[in-house]
Every structure is written in structure tokens, then in C-alpha cells.
Amino acid sequence: xxxxxxxxxxxxxxxxxxxxxxxxxxxxxxxxxxxxxxxxxxxxxxxxxxxxxxxxxxxxxxxxxxxxxxxxxxxxxxxxxxxxxxxxxxxxxxxxxxxxxxxxxxxxxxxxxxxxxxxxxxxxxxxxxxxxxxxxxxxxxxxxxxxxxxxxxxxxxxxxxxxxxxxxxxxxxxxxxxxxxxxxxxxxxxxxxxxxxxxxxxxxxxxxxxxxxxxxxxxxxxxxxxxxxxxxxxxxxxxxxxxxxxxxxxxxxxxxxxxxxxxxxxxxxxxxxxxxxxxxxxxxxxxxxxxxxxxxxxxxxxxxxxxxxxxxxxxxxxxxxxxxxxxxxxxxxxxxxxxxxxxxxxxxxxxxxxxxxxxxxxxxxxxxxxxxxxxxxxxxxxxxxxxxxxxxxxxxxxxxxxxxxxxxxxxxxxxxxxxxxxxxxxxxxxxxxxxxxxxxxxxxxxxxxxxxxxxxxxxxxxxxxxx
Amino acid sequence: xxxxxxxxxxxxxxxxxxxxxxxxxxxxxxxxxxxxxxxxxxxxxxxxxxxxxxxxxxxxxxxxxxxxxxxxxxxxxxxxxxxxxxxxxxxxxxxxxxxxxxxxxxxxxxxxxxxxxxxxxxxxxxxxxxxxxxxxxxxxxxxxxxxxxxxxxxxxxxxxxxxxxxxxxxxxxxxxxxxxxxxxxxxxxxxxxxxxxxxxxxxxxxxxxxxxxxx
Numbered sequence: 001x002x003x004x005x006x007x008x009x010x011x012x013x014x015x016x017x018x019x020x021x022x023x024x025x026x027x028x029x030x031x032x033x034x035x036x037x038x039x040x041x042x043x044x045x046x047x048x049x050x051x052x053x054x055x056x057x058x059x060x061x062x063x064x065x066x067x068x069x070x071x072x073x074x075x076x077x078x079x080x081x082x083x084x085x086x087x088x089x090x091x092x093x094x095x096x097x098x099x100x101x102x103x104x105x106x107x108x109x110x111x112x113x114x115x116x117x118x119x120x121x122x123x124x125x126x127x128x129x130x131x132x133x134x135x136x137x138x139x140x141x142x143x144x145x146x147x148x149x150x151x152x153x154x155x156x157x158x159x160x161x162x163x164x165x166x167x168x169x170x171x172x173x174x175x176x177x178x179x180x181x182x183x184x185x186x187x188x189x190x191x192x193x194x195x196x197x198x199x200x201x202x203x204x205x206x207x208x209x210x211x212x213x214x215x216x217x218x219x220x221x222x223x224x225x226x227x228x229x230x231x232x233x234x235x236x237x238x239x240x241x242x243x244x245x246x247x248x249x250x251x252x253x254x255x256x257x258x259x260x261x262x263x264x265x266x267x268x269x270x271x272x273x274x275x276x277x278x279x280x281x282x283x284x285x286x287x288x289x290x291x292x293x294x295x296x297x298x299x300x301x302x303x304x305x306x307x308x309x310x311x312x313x314x315x316x317x318x319x320x321x322x323x324x325x326x327x328x329x330x331x332x333x334x335x336x337x338x339x340x341x342x343x344x345x346x347x348x349x350x351x352x353x354x355x356x357x358x359x360x361x362x363x364x365x366x367x368x369x370x371x372x373x374x375x376x377x378x379x380x381x382x383x384x385x386x387x388x389x390x391x392x393x394x395x396x397x398x399x400x401x402x403x404x405x406x407x408x409x410x411x412x413x414x415x416x417x418x419x420x421x422x423x424x425x426x427x428x429x430x431x432x433x434x435x436x437x438x439x440x441x442x443x444x445x446x447x448x449x450x451x452x453x454x455x456x457x458x459x460x461x462x463x464x465x466x467x
Numbered sequence: 468x469x470x471x472x473x474x475x476x477x478x479x480x481x482x483x484x485x486x487x488x489x490x491x492x493x494x495x496x497x498x499x500x501x502x503x504x505x506x507x508x509x510x511x512x513x514x515x516x517x518x519x520x521x522x523x524x525x526x527x528x529x530x531x532x533x534x535x536x537x538x539x540x541x542x543x544x545x546x547x548x549x550x551x552x553x554x555x556x557x558x559x560x561x562x563x564x565x566x567x568x569x570x571x572x573x574x575x576x577x578x579x580x581x582x583x584x585x586x587x588x589x590x591x592x593x594x595x596x597x598x599x600x601x602x603x604x605x606x607x608x609x610x611x612x613x614x615x616x617x618x619x620x621x622x623x624x625x626x627x628x629x630x631x632x633x634x635x636x637x638x639x640x641x642x643x644x645x646x647x648x649x650x651x652x653x654x655x656x657x658x659x660x661x662x663x664x665x666x667x668x669x670x671x672x673x674x675x676x677x678x679x680x681x682x
Contacts, residue, residue, distance in 0.1 A: 053617065093535070100534075157504070
């Protein structure tokens with residue numbers, strides 16, 4: 001029960017609490033042992049054994065994401081994936097939920113641009129039962145009419161709700177102005193009111209028939225299972241899966257306009273402005289991955305990064321500001337995101353532009369480089385504490401065809417990045433002359449100050465508007 | 468401080484009056500907001516965290532709204548389609564009263580009275596009795612989520628710190644699940660009958676502006 005007072009006194013000499021403890025050297029870290037193999041039907045499988053707690057995750061990745069849908073049917077990939085748990089084989093939606101919850105297994109369904117995935121996580125002993133359900137959802141979905149209609153209505157409600165949320169609206173509008181109107185990335189992943197209104201059960205059945213099959217999928221298993229046990233599970237539940245042959249059209253990604261843009265999405269009465277600053281970035285297979293991650297961390301990926309020190313600590317404009325290179329199979333956006341009080345909108349934008357320019361101009365300091373590399377190397381194992389975290393990393397190996405020793409070499413490669421490399425990738429991948437700035441806020445108050453910056457002519461559009 | 472010295476300042480289960488000025492009181496206090504969708508909250512004072520009835524409350528909240536086979540999800544979201552989502556949780560406070568809070572976000576076109584009545588219909592139902600299998604499924608879910616959460620060192624630290632701060636008993640991280648396993652179906656329905664009553668509810672409804680203007 002309760003500890004006595006004596007047990008609370010730490011052993012050894014008294015701590016000097018006036019000085020912060022040093023961080024010490026990085027401890028060695030090894031990614032759990034990985035196996036990769038292919039089932040006789042062509043389904044690639046990657047497994048990692050993580051003994052310890054009796055927990056496991058199984059993920060099925062499908063080439064059935066936003067990149068795989070017909071742009072005129074935008075939102076179809078999401079709707080199809082979401083409907084998998086609405087009925088399969090003899091099971092009803094309620095039956096599926098009940099069967100999973102009875103064994104305490106969590107099912108997640110996610111649709112991204114690169115893939116859709118289904119993840120089950122639970123106690124290891126329950127994973128065989130979960131795998132039996134998972135394979136049925138993917139192979140024998142029934143797409144009942146009332147469920148198609150229910151989820152379609154939910155998707156429409158979600159689109160409306162995002163339009164009312166300035167953050168979500170800013171993200172949506174930033175994509176619209178960063179990317180060319182040609183597919184894929186200028187539109188929202190979950191579709192528009194117009195495209196989702198038009199989706200039918202036939203569309204869903206057709207999308208499933210064309211995109212759900214072992215040749216266009218990968219299975220990932222991470223948890224307290226041996227490689228043999230994982231292999232037997234994969235074989236038993238997915239070995240006899242048949243489906244369509246692979247197909248994947250790779251579109252090119254282009255910016256919307258050659259030069260800079262400054263767009264206000266008018267939201268009268270807003271007390272804050274949501275600011276997005278970005279341009280077309282890089283694909284996940286970029287050869288500059290490691291120096292880019294370090295450069296982005298120095299620019300703004302951590303609390304002590306340049307953007308945060310400037311906008312938050314020095315100027316008090318915001319609680320946080322972060323840049324990101326969103327890497328997909330195709331080039332996603334480079335985008336800086338923040339929210340500031342209306343009065344300081346133009347000043348905050350000026351500082352963001354200054355920092356983007358600054359990191360291109362001169363090499364970063366040795367201290368900045370060290371801090372960023374140590375941070376990235378140090379926090380890397382924290383993403384691997386859970387079977388879900390390990391499974392997500394295995395999924396990256398599968399999605400982006402990375403080598404099996406990728407995560408064992410990750411930390412050394414981060415630590416080897418030099419200031420020259422950081423400088424080179426800043427100049428190559430940050431292009432101030434192509435930035436699109438989108439500000440969701442009160443145009444009546446922010447238009448003139450933004451115009452006065454002289455960055456670009458200001459255009460004012462409505463939420464969801466295009467001109 | 469130890470749990471034995473905690474004093475309970477406020478009687479639980481008493482009527483909770485919300486005193487926002489200028490709000491209409493039909494059927495609960497109504498608050499106009501710029502939200503796009505209608506949402507109704509029901510909140511109840513319940514025995515504090517650590518008391519046996521708190522675990523019954525937590526099991527009840529999970530049984531009502533955690534997972535797609537939970538009662539409110541099944542009824543309001545899946546079958547009747549009057550809600551987009553439902554949430555319920557027992558908020559762990561160790562002194563005075565803790566809270567059971569639940570809310571439903573309406574589908575477009577559903578009115579506030581219908582949404583609130585649908586919530587109450589389900590709450591009356593659980594007070595009449597719950598199926599042992601349903602309680603078993605709910606506790607299985609709580610056990611699995613706890614085990615999955617404890618994979619993270621941050622979560623372990625949070626929980627050890629919480630149990631030490633609230634109960635002076637860090638070991639509780641290893642025994643807390645026993646308190647959930649001990650909850651019986653009878654306790655869940657008895658708890659609902661005793662504490663989850665209209666006279667004891669604080670009700671808050673967020674009305675979308677459009678609905679407010681039309682009224």
C-alpha cells in the first residue's frame with residue numbers, strides 16, 4: 001500500500017537541482033528483427049517480433065487510397081474503406097463491431113493518399129480471431145444500401161464541418177492554391193460536396209473490385225509473436241486471397257501557378273488568422289530525405305527551432321508554428337502552418353518569409369545542427385514503443401520500397417548529416433519565388449496590411465471558392 | 468494526504484443548476500453558438516474516483532458510448548441515425564463529486580428535443596438492466612485498452628504519478644483493472660437508476676445558429 005516516508009528519499013548523494021543534468025551519450029537502439037516474404041498469391045508480408053507485453057498489431061495496406069480513385073469520384077476511396085466494417089460475408093455491421101469488441105480488439109480504418117489501411121490491435125492471443133475477421137472485411141464486404149447511404153451522409157456532414165473550422169479550411173484551401181488544378185493533390189482527400197453527392201453503391205463495389213487484391217496490398221504484423229507464428233497467421237488468413245492484378249497510374253504533380261500567390265479566404269468576424277505558406281515539395285523517394293528532415297527541424301520542427309523562437313518566443317504572435325515536408329509517393333506540399341491574432345497577421349507572415357529566406361542564405365550553426373540531429377536520433381525510439389508504432393514503420397517500408405535495414409541505419413544517417421548538406425537542400429527545396437500564401441481570416445482587417453508587405457497582389461475568395 | 472482523509476463536500480446526485488444568464492431553459496439550458504451541428508450534453512454528479520460506484524460509472528460510460536457495439540452508438544448513430552457521434556466518460560475527481568458526462572452530436576435536421584429524448588430513452592433502458600455479456604465485453608475492452616496504453620513509457624509515468632498523487636499508492640497501476648473486473652451487471656443498472664436521473668442532470672445544448680434563427 002502506501003510507501004513510508006523513508007522510501008521516498010532517493011538513494012545516493014543529494015541531487016544538485018540548481019543545474020540541469022547533462023543528456024549523456026545516445027544509447028544503442030536496434031529495430032526489432034524484421035522478416036519479409038511473399039505468400040504464394042503474391043501478397044508481400046513484413047513482420048517484426050516485439051516481445052514484452054502480450055500485444056500485437058496487424059495492418060493490411062491497400063493500393064486503394066486517394067491517388068487510386070478517379071478524380072471525378074473524389075472521396076470514393078474513403079467511402080469504400082469506411083464501408084468495409086458495415087457488413088461482410090454473413091456478418092452485419094453490428095455483428096462485426098460486437099465480434100471485435102468481445103475480444104477487445106481495436107479496428108482502425110484509414111484512407112490516405114498513398115493507401116488505405118486496416119489495422120487491428122489487441123492482446124496477442126486474440127489476434128488470430130481478429131485476422132479471421134479482417135480477411136473477411138477485405139474480401140467479402142457486402143456494402144449494404146442503408147450503410148452506404150449512412151456513411152455517405154456522414155462524409156458530407158464532415159465536409160461541411162471542415163468548412164466551418166478555420167484550421168481545416170486553411171489546409172484545404174492551401175492545397176487548392178499550392179497544387180495545379182490537375183489531379184491529384186489540389187482537392188481534399190475526402191472529396192467535395194459535389195463529388196460525394198454523386199457516389200453510389202455501384203461506384204463502391206467497382207472500386208473494391210478493381211483495387212482490393214493481394215497484388216496491390218501488403219500485410220504487416222508487429223507484436224509478441226515469433227516470425228513463424230506471424231508467417232502461419234498470414235498464410236492461414238490471406239494465403240488463398242485472389243483479386244485483381246496491379247494497376248496504378250502515376251500522375252505528375254505540378255504547382256498551380258509559376259510565381260507567388262497571396263490569397264485571403266474571407267471569414268468576417270474572425271479574431272484569428274490561420275496562415276499557410278507553402279509550395280510543391282518532394283516525394284518520399286527523394287535522395288535528400290535525411291538532410292531535409294534535419295533542415296526542417298532547424299527551420300521549425302522543434303520547440304527551439306527558428307520559426308518558433310521567432311514567432312512565439314521573440315514576438316509572441318502564436319502558440320506554435322511548424323513547417324513540414326509532406327512526403328507521399330508523389331510530391332506532397334512543403335507547408336508552414338500557424339494561427340495568429342488578426343492584428344499581427346501581416347507581421348507574422350513577414351517573419352515566416354524571413355526565416356524561409358534566412359535558412360537558404362547561410363549555413364546553419366554547429367549548435368543548431370547538433371541539437372537537431374540529437375533530437376531526431378534521440379526521439380526515434382519513442383515512436384517504436386507500441387506495436388502500432390512498429391507496424392506503422394513497417395508499413396512505410398512496404399509503401400515506399402525501403403530496404404530492410406532502413407531503420408537500423410536511420411540514426412547513423414541522421415547523425416551524419418552536415419551543415420553543407422542542410423544548406424544545399426534548403427536552397428534546392430525551399431523556393432520563395434513559388435510560395436502560395438493562404439490566410440483564413442477577416443479580410444476587412446487584414447487585406448491592407450497584407451497588401452502593404454508587397455509580397456504578391458492579394459486575392460480575396462470565399463470558403464470553398466476558387467478565384 | 469491519503470484517500471482516507473478525503474472529505475466529500477458536495478452531496479452527489481443533487482440537482483445541478485446551471486446559471487448562465489439569458490439562456491432559455493427548454494428543455495435544458497440552450498446556448499447559441501456558431502457551431503454547424505446540434506449537440507446535447509448531459510452531466511451528472513457521481514461518487515468520487517476510488518469509490519466502488521465510480522468503477523460502475525466508468526463501465527456504464529463505456530457500455531454506453533465506447534465502440535460501435537455500445538448502446539448509444541448502436542441506437543442513435545447506426546439504427547436511428549439521429550446522431551453523428553456519441554461520447555461518454557466518467558471524469559475522475561477524487562474529492563467532492565466526480566462527473567459522468569455524455570453527449571451526442573446530432574445529424575443535420577434533428578431537433579434538440581428529439582436528440583435529448585433519444586438519450587434519455589437509452590439511459591432509462593440501462594437502469595432497467597444490462598446483459599452480463601455486455602458488461603463482460605465492456606470490461607474486456609477496458610482491459611485491452613489499458614494493456615495497449617501501458618506499452619508507452621509516458622503513459623506508465625502518467626499513471627504511476629496519478630495514482631501516487633491521488634491515492635498515495637503507485638502500486639495501483641497493477642491492481643486498478645481488478646476494480647473494473649469486479650463490477651457486476653446489477654451494479655451498473657443500479658448505478659444508472661440511482662444517479663442517472665433527469666432531476667439530477669445538468670443539460671447543455673449547443674444550437675446551430677441557423678436553427679436558432681429559424682425558431
